[in-house]
Amino acid sequence: MIKFAIPLVIAVVLFLFLASGLGRDSREIPSPLIGKPAPEFTLPALAEPQRTVALSDFAGQVFAFNIWGSWCVACRDEHEVLLRIRRDNQIPLIGLNWKDTEAEATRWLRTLGDPYVVTAFDPVGDVAIDWGVYGAPETFLVSADGMILHKHIGPLTDDIWRDEFLARVAQ
Amino acid sequence: MTPRKERMTAVSILLIAVSLATFFGLRGCDNLKEYFFDPSEVVAGAVKKDQEFRLGGMVKENSFKRTAGSLDVRFIVTDFAEDVIVRYSGLLPDLFREGQGVVATGRLNDAGEFEAHTIFAKHDENYMPPEVAESLKTQHPAKTSEPRP
Amino acid sequence: MIPELGHFSLFLCLMLALTQIVCGYAGAHTGRSTWMAAVKPAAVGQFVFAVISFACLVYAFLNDDFTVQYVASNSNTALPEMYKVAAVWGGHEGSLLLWILIQSAWSFAVASASRDLPDRFASRVIATLGLVSAGFLLFILFTSNPFARLMPAAFNGRDLNPLLQDFGLAIHPPILYLGYVGFSVAFAFAIAAMLSGDVHAQWARWTRRWTTLAWLFLTIGIALGSWWAYYELGWGGWWFWDAVENASFMPWLVGTALIHSLAVTDKRGLFKSWTLLLSILAFSLSLLGTFLVRSGVLVSVHAFASDPERGRFILIFLGFMVGGALLLYSLTARKFVAQGKMQLVSRETALLVNNVLLVCATFVVLFGTLYPLINDALNMPKVSVGAQWFNTFFVPITLVLMVFLGVGMHTIWRQSNVASLKNRLKWPLLVSAVIAVAFPLLVYQRSGVLIVLGTFTALWVVLSSLTEPWLRYRRGLSLRSMPRTQVGMLVAHVGVALTVLGVTYTSAYSTQRDVALQIDAPVSIGGYEFTLTAFERVNGPNYVADQASISVTRNGKPVTELTPQKRTYLVQTMPMTESAIHPRLQRDIYVALGEPLGEGAYSFRLQIKPLVRFIWLGALVMALGGFLTLTDRRYRAVPESKASREAASAGLAS
Numbered sequence: 001m002i003k004f005a006i007p008l009v010i011a012v013v014l015f016l017f018l019a020s021g022l023g024r025d026s027r028e029i030p031s032p033l034i035g036k037p038a039p040e041f042t043l044p045a046l047a048e049p050q051r052t053v054a055l056s057d058f059a060g061q062v063f064a065f066n067i068w069g070s071w072c073v074a075c076r077d078e079h080e081v082l083l084r085i086r087r088d089n090q091i092p093l094i095g096l097n098w099k100d101t102e103a104e105a106t107r108w109l110r111t112l113g114d115p116y117v118v119t120a121f122d123p124v125g126d127v128a129i130d131w132g133v134y135g136a137p138e139t140f141l142v143s144a145d146g147m148i149l150h151k152h153i154g155p156l157t158d159d160i161w162r163d164e165f166l167a168r169v170a171q
Numbered sequence: 172m173t174p175r176k177e178r179m180t181a182v183s184i185l186l187i188a189v190s191l192a193t194f195f196g197l198r199g200c201d202n203l204k205e206y207f208f209d210p211s212e213v214v215a216g217a218v219k220k221d222q223e224f225r226l227g228g229m230v231k232e233n234s235f236k237r238t239a240g241s242l243d244v245r246f247i248v249t250d251f252a253e254d255v256i257v258r259y260s261g262l263l264p265d266l267f268r269e270g271q272g273v274v275a276t277g278r279l280n281d282a283g284e285f286e287a288h289t290i291f292a293k294h295d296e297n298y299m300p301p302e303v304a305e306s307l308k309t310q311h312p313a314k315t316s317e318p319r320p
Numbered sequence: 321m322i323p324e325l326g327h328f329s330l331f332l333c334l335m336l337a338l339t340q341i342v343c344g345y346a347g348a349h350t351g352r353s354t355w356m357a358a359v360k361p362a363a364v365g366q367f368v369f370a371v372i373s374f375a376c377l378v379y380a381f382l383n384d385d386f387t388v389q390y391v392a393s394n395s396n397t398a399l400p401e402m403y404k405v406a407a408v409w410g411g412h413e414g415s416l417l418l419w420i421l422i423q424s425a426w427s428f429a430v431a432s433a434s435r436d437l438p439d440r441f442a443s444r445v446i447a448t449l450g451l452v453s454a455g456f457l458l459f460i461l462f463t464s465n466p467f468a469r470l471m472p473a474a475f476n477g478r479d480l481n482p483l484l485q486d487f488g489l490a491i492h493p494p495i496l497y498l499g500y501v502g503f504s505v506a507f508a509f510a511i512a513a514m515l516s517g518d519v520h521a522q523w524a525r526w527t528r529r530w531t532t533l534a535w536l537f538l539t540i541g542i543a544l545g546s547w548w549a550y551y552e553l554g555w556g557g558w559w560f561w562d563a564v565e566n567a568s569f570m571p572w573l574v575g576t577a578l579i580h581s582l583a584v585t586d587k588r589g590l591f592k593s594w595t596l597l598l599s600i601l602a603f604s605l606s607l608l609g610t611f612l613v614r615s616g617v618l619v620s621v622h623a624f625a626s627d628p629e630r631g632r633f634i635l636i637f638l639g640f641m642v643g644g645a646l647l648l649y650s651l652t653a654r655k656f657v658a659q660g661k662m663q664l665v666s667r668e669t670a671l672l673v674n675n676v677l678l679v680c681a682t683f684v685v686l687f688g689t690l691y692p693l694i695n696d697a698l699n700m701p702k703v704s705v706g707a708q709w710f711n712t713f714f715v716p717i718t719l720v721l722m723v724f725l726g727v728g729m730h731t732i733w734r735q736s737n738v739a740s741l742k743n744r745l746k747w748p749l750l751v752s753a754v755i756a757v758a759f760p761l762l763v764y765q766r767s768g769v770l771i772v773l774g775t776f777t778a779l780w781v782v783l784s785s786l787t788e789p790w791l792r793y794r795r796g797l798s799l800r801s802m803p804r805t806q807v808g809m810l811v812a813h814v815g816v817a818l819t820v821l822g823v824t825y826t827s828a829y830s831t832q833r834d835v836a837l838q839i840d841a842p843v844s845i846g847g848y849e850f851t852l853t854a855f856e857r858v859n860g861p862n863y864v865a866d867q868a869s870i871s872v873t874r875n876g877k878p879v880t881e882l883t884p885q886k887r888t889y890l891v892q893t894m895p896m897t898e899s900a901i902h903p904r905l906q907r908d909i910y911v912a913l914g915e916p917l918g919e920g921a922y923s924f925r926l927q928i929k930p931l932v933r934f935i936w937l938g939a940l941v942m943a944l945g946g947f948l949t950l951t952d953r954r955y956r957a958v959p960e961s962k963a964s965r966e967a968a969s970a971g972l973a974s
Contacts (some may be wrong), residue, residue, distance in 0.1 A: 004653035007597060008646040011604075015639050017690065018611065020697040022631045185676060188720075205706045240919035242836050261834035262914040262925045265554070265886075265895045 039130035043120040053120040065140040070108040078155035082115035095119035214253040259287040266292040323467040326376025329369040336366040337454040344447020360431040367428035389470040396479035398862040406490030407480040413466035444512035479891035488548035496541030502534020503603040510599035524586035536946035543939030554897030567609025577678035592656035670728030684713040722777035726784035752779035774824025781817040804952035812945025822934025846928035884913040
């Protein structure tokens with residue numbers, strides 16, 4: 001009798017909804033860029049317009065590329081973590097200051113501390129588009145041969161940094 | 172009628188009654204849903220006139236003002252792109268603070284300010300209203316700046 | 321050393337649970353009595369080691385062992401002793417350990433009270449309980465070890481969340497879990513019945529006993545939670561349709577349906593497959609509740625810190641248990657289709673109506689709870705449904721249920737005489753209708769449709785419950801001779817009516833006002849005058865508080881002095897409103913302190929809440945009804961000597 005299978009069918013549908021609820025974590029959106037070469041860019045450095053920052057500057061070393069803006073609260077959330085990364089000298093952090101003003105961005109780094117080796121200034125957002133940025137904060141891991149190894153959407157935590165970034169570098 | 176038919180009739184009547192109740196319930200459902208908007212959506216005009224909704228965001232620093240000796244308060248809720256002025260009269264929750272997440276329920280007045288009748292603050296350090304958490308997890312830059320192609 | 325002992329005990333529990341599963345299912349399947357003989361001792365052993373493990377965690381808390389991470393995050397040296405014990409289940413890991421302790425306690429209870437069960441059947445029941453235990457043990461061991469060490473040790477702990485530092489909440493989880501977990505027994509009985517292919521009246525009676533016991537605890541647990549939210553959250557609300565509340569309410573609704581459908585299966589041998597389905601659903605909804613609370617898919621005011629890893633684990637476990645049970649059900653249910661006849665006006669029909677309505681109510685709650693999730697999955701805008709939505713659906717269902725309840729209690733099995741029903745019920749109908757119209761107008765000077773309906777249905781149920789005892793008394797029959805099951809039923813239904821009454825009047829006639837009070841400047845609300853007489857700072861063991869003294873008078877006569885506080889807990893620096901309540905059966909006066917407003921004024925929320933106590937009183941009366949049913953001779957375990965003889969013969973037979 002089919003009718004006795006109805007509860008099972010309903011349960012399976014519910015189960016799928018519940019599973020989708022779990023899988024909804026936006027941090028798991030795969031980026032089409034992973035495993036591809038990092039998009040080239042050349043931008044002025046924040047607060048030093050005469051200096052330029054380009055992807056080729058970092059050829060041959062592993063680095064993390066962190067997208068932030070002073071308008072972004074979640075970036076403030078992860079700032080502590082970034083400072084710790086800098087202090088422990090683990091992987092150099094390159095910042096991309098996104099759609100911000102120079103005055104506010106420099107004030108942010110002055111008051112909260114500067115975790116970046118250098119910050120590229122992208123007030124219009126062209127580079128962010130090339131990199132497929134959804135929002136801030138996002139962090140990319142770029143390998144010594146210029147490939148994107150990993151992308152993390154949302155604030156970093158110590159655990160995420162250890163498990164998703166350092167672990168990949170160690171491989 | 173055989174007893175079996177009688178029983179079937181009774182159950183069907185009950186089911187019809189319940190489905191009718193559900194139908195009318197759903198028809199009025201628009202009032203029963205709780206809509207959630209952030210300040211950018213409010214400023215962009217996503218809210219219908221006189222629609223009750225929940226407004227979520229952060230209480231902007233230095234925006235809180237109280238009329239001394241009274242329950243009337245005014246503060247700004249921001250998503251760091253747009254601001255909405257909120258007016259409220261009553262007790263504020265324990266964890267209401269500038270720079271913290273808040274969800275206010277109410278509607279817009281003619282001046283475009285949000286008249287709240289209920290205020291929820293985040294409940295403890297681990298709790299943030301889910302919608303706020305979602306809209307703050309990744310942020311989009313101010314809509315006033317260059318639109319992205 | 322002690323924490324490692326606790327951790328190791330959990331491993332032993334898991335081994336014993338596995339023994340239960342393997343020996344139980346395989347032994348029952350092959351009929352080997354030596355295998356089945358291992359099942360009950362394994363359940364007893366599992367309980368012993370769960371107690372040891374739990375005691376180890378309690379010990380760590382009492383001794384402020386901050387080398388244990390869980391203790392460091394949930395306790396503090398300044399925390400009062402009582403709350404150190406309560407803090408054991410104040411977080412995710414510890415509450416899971418409590419769950420395991422209670423799960424094994426139920427298995428232990430079933431194992432020791434199963435002498436009147438056939439060996440094969442008992443083995444399958446305990447094996448199924450072992451399966452549930454094993455799931456939770458794997459969960460705690462692999463994702464949520466409460467004994468994990470913290471190196472280097474914390475100097476002091478982060479303290480228990482101040483919201484949880486409260487007597488009501490200290491005892492709320494154990495009682496709630498007793499209910500939640502207790503439904504696993506009905507679940508296990510259903511699985512065993514489906515495996516053995518036999519559902520008989522005796523099965524229904526066994527299951528009814530355990531289900532009623534679990535239901536009784538769940539009723540008290542939910543009431544405690546509601547009571548706690550009422551006085552501790554500082555808003556004076558007693559039910560929020562919050563995901564966590566719904567998580568406990570859904571199993572309750574289905575459990576209530578199950579108790580009623582078991583009665584039909586017991587007395588008439590009908591509804592067999594339906595009863596099996598409800599047994600599965602009641603526990604499935606308990607598991608679903610656990611998933612919702614702990615996975616973080618729905619964020620709620622009570623949610624534990626969420627972790628997708630944990631969510632995934634529970635979801636797989638949920639899918640395995642529920643999916644497995646329902647698959648078994650779809651394969652075997654057709655064996656349980658009863659051939660009995662049913663008349664329209666009969667107790668069978670009344671209980672069918674009860675079941676349909678309760679299951680509808682469950683779906684309403686389930687749909688509302690999962691609505692945001694479904695919405696997200698379908699990428700619809702951020703919309704949720706709130707209290708208003710739930711009330712719109714839930715209130716009509718409850719009222720209809722109440723109307724049927726009044727009639728249903730007087731129906732008899734097989735076929736009721738409509739004329740005698742009319743005769744019995746005309747007075748209760750008339751009296752409750754008249755009072756429902758008159759009372760609100762006379763006492764409160766205003767009325768409304770819901771008030772009249774609420775009052776009417778509540779009185780209708782009360783009077784209808786009292787009709788049978790009254791008729792017996794009139795005929796000179798002793799009330800003591802009434803069967804306990806019937807007394808229990810009547811008492812429980814009066815409890816439902818009391819709760820409905822409380823909900824109706826609190827919702828309709830509560831007065832609430834946020835006011836600014838200055839010293840000696842009275843404000844008058846709902847016939848009471850409130851005067852702020854003093855404002856001072858007081859020190860508690862682990863908090864400091866601003867305390868207001870409010871004197872309440874009515875027509876110039878003093879009623880009470882209330883001292884609401886605003887506490888700041890020192891470790892978590894979290895402000896907490898400690899409301900002050902003057903409770904009376906007919907109304908509560910509820911005062912919560914806000915903040916200083918400047919110019920010597922302070923904000924207060926003043927509330928008068930009529931009959932709010934009835935909500936919880938009703939729940940207690942329901943639980944009392946459940947308890948009375950359990951004392952009926954039919955449900956008591958078979959006396960020792962006879963039982964052991966039967967067990968011996970059953971052992972020989974198998």
